[in-house]
Amino acid sequence: MHTNQFVRNWMSKHPITVAKTATLPEAQQIRKFLLLYKQLDADDGELTRTRKVRRGVIKEKYAEIIDAVYAGQQQVHIDTVITFQDGNKSRVQTDVRVVDLNPGAGEENPLGKPDDPVADEENPNHRCQKAG
Numbered sequence: 001m002h003t004n005q006f007v008r009n010w011m012s013k014h015p016i017t018v019a020k021t022a023t024l025p026e027a028q029q030i031r032k033f034l035l036l037y038k039q040l041d042a043d044d045g046e047l048t049r050t051r052k053v054r055r056g057v058i059k060e061k062y063a064e065i066i067d068a069v070y071a072g073q074q075q076v077h078i079d080t081v082i083t084f085q086d087g088n089k090s091r092v093q094t095d096v097r098v099v100d101l102n103p104g105a106g107e108e109n110p111l112g113k114p115d116d117p118v119a120d121e122e123n124p125n126h127r128c129q130k131a132g
Helices: 003-013 015-023 055-061 063-070
Strands: 075-083 089-097
Touching: 055 063, 063 075
Parallel strands: none
Antiparallel strands: 075 089
16 A cells, blocks of 8 residues: 555544644644655664653654654665674665645645545555545
């Protein structure tokens, strides 16, 4: 499943969570987000053992990604090495798309309209329809 379909599915299953940000002051509303290339992990120091986010670690470790989102980039190039618990390492090279929930006038919403077909990122010629 590509990112757009994943995001649409999540948003359709959690409409209250998404809608709640609209009631917050403008400075606290979610406007842009992206899906990281990995889950946050306590073993990497990103979470406490009780699964709370260590904001200082996140700010430092993902500074380039955060800066790119605030700079208005539509995607962020990732080139990093992940060390697994067993000591093995793997290099990750990918582009992560930034999703803008409030695109400006004339900008295309990267999620499209709810019922519009979306091109599969892995195969641009493949189109899929939103389920449900």
